[in-house]
Amino acid sequence: MAITTDNAPAPPAAKKPGSAGTGRAGDKIFLGLSRGSGILLLVIMASIAVFLTYRASLALSVNEGNFLTTFDWNPAGDPPTFGIAVLLFGTIVSSVIAMVIAVPIAVGIALFISHYAPRRLAAPLAYVVDLLAAVPSIIYGIWGALFLVPYLEGLNLWLDEFLGWTYVFEKTEIGVARSLFTVGILLAIMILPIVTSVSREVFLQVPRMNEEAALALGATRWEVIRLSVLPFGRSGVISASMLGLGRALGETMAVATVLSPSFVISLHLLNPGGGTFAQNIAAKFDEANELGRDALIASGLVLFVLTLLVNGAARLIIARRKEYSGANA
């Protein structure tokens, strides 16, 4: 308070000819620039939506199948039929698997780097995690297809033997592990760096005083983390997870290289099959005719909406936990 009252008389004092003018011009220019950027973003978003909707409507008007329930993708057929049921299921399932695996590990790594690791180890470790993000996704794809897939066969058989009763982990088809489960694991590795680095930054922002107060009350390090770091960082971790989820939902090349796509919905996650929006677009775009491309764009529109919904939901969750967010601390 005292500071603001001290500062209040300052503007009139600075009202000397010349200097005030430039300041205001700068304000105006900056206001214009930032407002322009904001509007530009909205225009870009709107034009993407308009383009997608227009092209999608062209395809949907001649689709003989039900866009939401057809288990096939054949816009070149006569009559053309295509539906997104399988893609929607595959996209969501593979992303959920990725999140379930990646988020706990990412939070663990972030906590280790920010609170447990000796400083000499923390910096290089953080650097290595960030480096994971620099690997192009096609490299992940090749690595996944040539290394991960053969090595996951053992894990799959193990899951089948001990968790087969869950139905989800029952392996009913023979074949290498080109399944949604494998895709989920690969996506988890791919989104790990972004979730980790954002979480780490948030954990480092925890006010020193909170932690020291907890320590002074006799809390152990784990209790400090549980009572002050995690609650403080929760909204940040949620944002970080949503960024990761965004990447997982839209991942294209890696999925296209690792998955064995087929238009079936199966909860047997270890069996090859399924598909995701982005993978399907990558696989079909090259040879598609005009209508086929419009149909793919229609599926792209659904992915667009799905991503918007996910981000909206994340905003809501974060808004409800405002009291913990860094902005109010």
Added chain:
Amino acid sequence: MKLSRKNGLRATALGALAVSGALVLTACGSDDNTGASAGGKKTGAASNIKCDDAKGQLLASGSSAQKNAMDLWVKNYMAACTGVEINYKSSSSGEGIVAFNQGTVGFAGSDSALKPDEVTESRKICKGGQGINLPMVGGPIAIGYNVPGVKDLVLDAPTIAKIFNDKIKKWDDPAIAKLNPNAKLPSTAIQAFHRSEDSGTTQNLGKYLGKAAKADWPYEAEKKWPAPGGQAASGSSGVAAQVKQAEGAIGYFELSYATSQNIPTVQIDTGAAAPVAATSENASKAIAAAKVKGTGKDLALDLDYTTKADGAYPIVLVTYEVVCDKGNKAESLGTVKSFLTYTASEEGQKVLSDAGYAPIPAEINAKVRETVNGLS
């Protein structure tokens, strides 16, 4: 001190850049030289490439199945005809035909002949003419397998159809054993791999199975994989990699992928005296049995998939160059004629077998040359 050291570093970096740049440049230079000396450095002397009216830049696009052949042709041609630049963008047949019908390329490569509605569309671009198909590159589609201890596997069309249709599930199935009485077939499960993206290779295999094993392959020949079951991988390279890796796998791809990765390929029992192996030579023999089904100047081929000729490998793919018979764009006509004259020449076709492709048989090839000569 600090500054000067920085500058020193920068100078070294620049020097390194310059040196490596020079190395790259000289590397390119020497490459070009060998290419030129192989293809004939003096225009039209060592090689028979006639440059005629060729000039400027020619854009082309289409099938990736003929990419390697195109690369060789373009390299040889550009070495002989200096000042001409040919740019073949290998994407897909579909994209090539779309580009052709939009008039953005001089010719398109496609692994299936133009469809009637595509021909109708081409009339807009070819003033007074239409798009025609010129068969230029043939090739065997090999069926590779991974069964340890089994060499020289023999299969026939119905068995292949049943394997890819998920009807035969084990390698020691009686149907396979009957064709391979001497082989020790394991009871491993068969993992059939197909292409995950739409592909002309899939379509051509479908055409073969539809003709040669009607009862067991009830599907239309489309670019999209039609049958249920099996696993998918992206691209010929993806299928080949999976076949190489997974025990009990079988898959189809262009022959070059099998030779380069040492994947054993299936010999086909066509009813001929002996089973036929997938080789360029054998594929040429099968293409020789084809009839021209196109009318006028169109040379689209009707392949005989049920041929029983000795040594004719029936699973073949023919890729076409699509051009206008009349009404080609004036600025590219000269280059298109000159380049296609080279690719259809004996010399141009001879290059193919070295790259795992099959030359077009002489009789059809003669017609191609005649047609190319008459382009306007």
